[in-house]
Amino acid sequence: MSQGIVEEFLSLKSETDADLLMMQCGDFYELFADDAETVADELDLTISQKSSHGSSYPMAGVPLSELTPYLTALVERGYRVAVADQFDADDGSKYREITRLASPGTLVETTDDDAQYLAAVVEDSTGNGESGYGLAFADITTGRFLVTAVDGADAASAELYRFAPSELLPGPDVRNDDALLSRLQERLDATHTLRPSDEFGPGRARHRVRERFGESTLESIGLDEDSPAVQAAGAILAYVEDTGLGVSAAMSRLQHYRPDDHLDLDATTQRNLELVETMQGGSEGSLFDTIDATVSSPGRRLLREWITRPRRDQELLARRHDAVESLASAALAREALRDCLDDAYDLERLASRAASGSADAGDLLAVKNTLAVLPALEEAIDGTPLATSPLPDVLAKPDRDTAADLRDELDAALRQDPPKTVTQGGIFREGYDEELDELIERHEELEQFLDTLADREKREHGLSHVTVDRNKTDGYYIQVGKSVADQVPEHYREVKTLKNSKRFVTDELEEKEREIMRVEEARGDLEYELFEELREHVADHAELLQDAGRAVAEVDALASLADHAARNDWTRPELTDGDALHVEAGRHPVVETTTEFVPNDLHLDRDRRFLIVTGPNMSGKSTYMRQAALITLLAQAGSFVPARAAEVGLVDGIYTRVGALDELAQGRSTFMVEMQELSNILHSATEDSLVILDEVGRGTATYDGISIAWAATEYLHNEVRAKTLFATHYHELTTLADHLDGVANVHVAVDGEPGEENDVTFLRTVRDGPTDRSYGIHVADLAGVPGPVVDRAGDVLDRLREEKAIEARGSGGGGDTEQAVFDLSSGSFGGGAEGSTRESVDADTTAEAVGDGAGSTVDEEAVDVLDELDETDVAEISPVELMQRVEEWQSRLED
Numbered sequence: 081m082s083q084g085i086v087e088e089f090l091s092l093k094s095e096t097d098a099d100l101l102m103m104q105c106g107d108f109y110e111l112f113a114d115d116a117e118t119v120a121d122e123l124d125l126t127i128s129q130k131s132s133h134g135s136s137y138p139m140a141g142v143p144l145s146e147l148t149p150y151l152t153a154l155v156e157r158g159y160r161v162a163v164a165d166q167f168d169a170d171d172g173s174k175y176r177e178i179t180r181l182a183s184p185g186t187l188v189e190t191t192d193d194d195a196q197y198l199a200a201v202v203e204d205s206t207g208n209g210e211s212g213y214g215l216a217f218a219d220i221t222t223g224r225f226l227v228t229a230v231d232g233a234d235a236a237s238a239e240l241y242r243f244a245p246s247e248l249l250p251g252p253d254v255r256n257d258d259a260l261l262s263r264l265q266e267r268l269d270a271t272h273t274l275r276p277s278d279e280f281g282p283g284r285a286r287h288r289v290r291e292r293f294g295e296s297t298l299e300s301i302g303l304d305e306d307s308p309a310v311q312a313a314g315a316i317l318a319y320v321e322d323t324g325l326g327v328s329a330a331m332s333r334l335q336h337y338r339p340d341d342h343l344d345l346d347a348t349t350q351r352n353l354e355l356v357e358t359m360q361g362g363s364e365g366s367l368f369d370t371i372d373a374t375v376s377s378p379g380r381r382l383l384r385e386w387i388t389r390p391r392r393d394q395e396l397l398a399r400r401h402d403a404v405e406s407l408a409s410a411a412l413a414r415e416a417l418r419d420c421l422d423d424a425y426d427l428e429r430l431a432s433r434a435a436s437g438s439a440d441a442g443d444l445l446a447v448k449n450t451l452a453v454l455p456a457l458e459e460a461i462d463g464t465p466l467a468t469s470p471l472p473d474v475l476a477k478p479d480r481d482t483a484a485d486l487r488d489e490l491d492a493a494l495r496q497d498p499p500k501t502v503t504q505g506g507i508f509r510e511g512y513d514e515e516l517d518e519l520i521e522r523h524e525e526l527e528q529f530l531d532t533l534a535d536r537e538k539r540e541h542g543l544s545h546v547t548v549d550r551n552k553t554d555g556y557y558i559q560v561g562k563s564v565a566d567q568v569p570e571h572y573r574e575v576k577t578l579k580n581s582k583r584f585v586t587d588e589l590e591e592k593e594r595e596i597m598r599v600e601e602a603r604g605d606l607e608y609e610l611f612e613e614l615r616e617h618v619a620d621h622a623e624l625l626q627d628a629g630r631a632v633a634e635v636d637a638l639a640s641l642a643d644h645a646a647r648n649d650w651t652r653p654e655l656t657d658g659d660a661l662h663v664e665a666g667r668h669p670v671v672e673t674t675t676e677f678v679p680n681d682l683h684l685d686r687d688r689r690f691l692i693v694t695g696p697n698m699s700g701k702s703t704y705m706r707q708a709a710l711i712t713l714l715a716q717a718g719s720f721v722p723a724r725a726a727e728v729g730l731v732d733g734i735y736t737r738v739g740a741l742d743e744l745a746q747g748r749s750t751f752m753v754e755m756q757e758l759s760n761i762l763h764s765a766t767e768d769s770l771v772i773l774d775e776v777g778r779g780t781a782t783y784d785g786i787s788i789a790w791a792a793t794e795y796l797h798n799e800v801r802a803k804t805l806f807a808t809h810y811h812e813l814t815t816l817a818d819h820l821d822g823v824a825n826v827h828v829a830v831d832g833e834p835g836e837e838n839d840v841t842f843l844r845t846v847r848d849g850p851t852d853r854s855y856g857i858h859v860a861d862l863a864g865v866p867g868p869v870v871d872r873a874g875d876v877l878d879r880l881r882e883e884k885a886i887e888a889r890g891s892g893g894g895g896d897t898e899q900a901v902f903d904l905s906s907g908s909f910g911g912g913a914e915g916s917t918r919e920s921v922d923a924d925t926t927a928e929a930v931g932d933g934a935g936s937t938v939d940e941e942a943v944d945v946l947d948e949l950d951e952t953d954v955a956e957i958s959p960v961e962l963m964q965r966v967e968e969w970q971s972r973l974e975d
Contacts, residue, residue, distance in 0.1 A: 086132035098162035110141040180324035185247025193377040202251035204308035214308025222428035223330035227309040241347035285314020301336040330435035344733030379636025390716035400718025406469035407642030413464035427629030431622040441498035448490035478627035645720035653715035665724035668707035678844035693807040694851040695828030751779030767801040814850035827851035
């Protein structure tokens with residue numbers, strides 16, 4: 081029994097590990113069985129039934145011309161889709177082969193402006209207890225290919241989070257590391273694709289890398305051939321080759337970057353600072369969304385890269401600041417430049433489309449038009465203050481002569497309005513190719529003959545109601561009305577009778593038809609051949625187009641930063657190699673756009689490197705600390721900063737611990753997450769880092785929490801020595817400023833007292849020194865906590881401050897209490913008469929209680945402790961000293 085369409089589909093599907101298969105059947109790409117139902121649900125297609133060998137299968141399909149949008153929609157939903165095209169066999173039959181695989185990381189036709197990275201990660205155990213990881217990132221839509229090696233799973237996770245790949249190829253060891261895979265799945269919106277282990281093999285990987293990029297590539301970029309980064313790169317090349325995309329030509333350069341070239345921003349910090357998305361997961365309200373004023377897709381991608389990968393190169397950053405300063409101060413020139421940029425298409429992606437063979441005539445026209453933007457940008461700069469800025473050097477990076485030659489070649493070749501398909505003709509200008517011109521001329525002559533044939537027939541044979549037309553069934557024909565059909569000359573041969581007319585052909589007409597079809601076929605073949613040659617010629621210049629596209633993107637990103645700085649009164653930071661972070665009238669770059677912001681100063685240096693920040697909830701402590709981190713980050717991204725003035729000593733990393741959520745599915749409570757984040761900071765930060773701690777130890781018992789916070793402060797101050805801002809409600813920590821040289825206190829000022837006539841006003845102003853009290857109950861009132869709860873909390877707080885016992889109220893109402901009171905001397909509930917308050921503890925009575933109740937000897941040590949407790953004035957002793965005394969008393973009683 082011969083194989084049917086459905087059987088052929090199912091057989092091809094079994095050959096691929098793709099989620100879906102789209103198989104060409106004539107003028108449609110069809111899907112059958114489960115694939116049809118999946119696509120129908122995702123894309124709202126109509127399901128029909130296909131019978132095959134006695135069974136019925138669901139079927140759905142899309143026209144050939146509509147493959148790209150449907151394929152793109154499926155892949156952007158996370159599916160890996162195989163495409164099988166139809167071919168003619170020698171015996172005239174049809175057969176299909178899988179010609180390409182489209183996946184989230186290999187989709188050339190993406191509609192998303194953001195970078196689309198395909199990533200691979202390979203573990204390489206060093207044998208010393210910590211593993212090294214090789215990472216490779218390839219954006220096939222732009223041809224960028226980056227590799228690096230890092231130490232430890234945390235560093236690997238941070239790099240992956242920074243690049244946010246669409247698809248991830250985990251190496252053999254990584255795919256078996258459940259903890260790491262779980263973390264990556266949790267934090268990355270990436271499809272995980274498993275590839276054969278041998279594709280990650282060192283030998284095969286080295287061979288692929290050298291074959292693609294050149295024999296001496298690894299040595300020239302300073303990458304050891306045994307590095308796991310080479311294995312990761314080789315795995316990506318193997319995968320891309322298997323997809324059948326043919327985009328290798330666009331990946332013309334392998335770039336080795338070192339993580340220490342950029343600020344260390346772990347995944348937690350990137351999330352806490354809301355660089356590209358907010359805590360709620362949306363982009364609106366993020367730092368990037370706030371400052372992005374780019375007008376081109378590549379400019380937007382580059383600006384996002386600068387924000388997520390700030391640099392440590394002071395010379396490079398100085399050039400960016402110079403450019404932003406020039407653009408910010410030259411408004412007219414900046415706007416003229418941005419008008420030019422508005423005409424630019426995405427050259428990096430157009431180069432990749434040309435290399436993959438998917439670029440159409442419109443894409444090549446876009447290449448030509450964008451190459452014309454380069455001289456337009458130069459003209460917009462000449463004669464303006466921008467002429468002495470770094471911008472001319474940026475535009476000089478691509479080979480301008482070669483770019484101009486390519487632009488002229490495309491201009492001479494392409495019509496201004498080429499067709500959408502490359503097989504219907506009409507792509508090329510007259511004069512581009514002599515043979516094509518001759519075919520076009522002959523085609524026009526034949527069309528002229530056919531266009532005037534009806535009039536000639538009317539005149540020569542005295543006929544009326546004559547038309548000449550063409551269709552797929554009858555070819556060319558002469559149509560005559562039935563009323564005069566009997567008057568046609570003898571050489572007319574009837575081919576069809578219609579209701580009101582008849583159709584005829586003649587020998588001459590048939591000869592002209594054969595000739596025009598030969599000319600059309602020859603013209604179509606020649607035009608397609610010429611177009612493929614032109615497209616390959618453009619693909620050969622992929623590296624030039626990438627350089628030109630990058631230059632346009634850089635100008636756009638710099639102009640965007642300048643535009644935002646000029647509109648929002650940002651200032652140029654002074655970058656230094658020192659330890660200082662001095663900010664005058666600093667603001668939060670996002671919050672200032674939505675509210676009337678109160679600026680604050682910040683001063684950190686080697687002698688004042690640790691600030692303990694206190695103040696009420698909702699008063700602005702977190703905003704103050706985050707703005708310090710964001711000002712530092714923006715300065716090292718090359719941006720101006722929201723401040724009146726800023727001196728920023730370059731840092732090697734920014735680390736934050738801000739709040740935490742339960743991750744119970746991974747077996748981690750809020751406190752466990754908090755401690756793991758603290759652990760990462762204490763292990764990773766250096767004396768050149770900036771650390772932001774928003775509460776530490778709040779998720780456990782008070783004494784435990786204070787102890788952890790205290791010890792962490794000492795360690796950061798004494799061992800790590802990083803610039804640190806630590807917001808806390810543990811006022812006990814403020815006394816550390818008296819004992820540790822680099823620690824200082826600041827607080828967010830409050831006006832008024834709870835309960836006063838005008839109550840409390842949060843001033844949002846940061847001042848030196850510790851805060852004088854907590855305002856938690858006031859904040860609870862502001863948050864809408866029921867009045868009885870707020871009032872009761874105030875009563876309990878008063879009794880705690882007065883060291884009075886607290887009765888546990890029962891549920892009977894009317895102020896009834898249970899027969900239990902909270903004894904401040906023992907720290908627990910005990911029995912007592914109903915309604916008892918037990919406002920004081922009699923030392924003699926208690927002394928009797930420490931015996932055995934039968935005239936036994938009194939424990940003299942316990943009596944001494946109680947006497948000391950009775951003589952202790954809580955109002956005159958610091959909380960830390962009180963804690964120390966309590967610990968001493970506990971020790972003496974235990975002994």
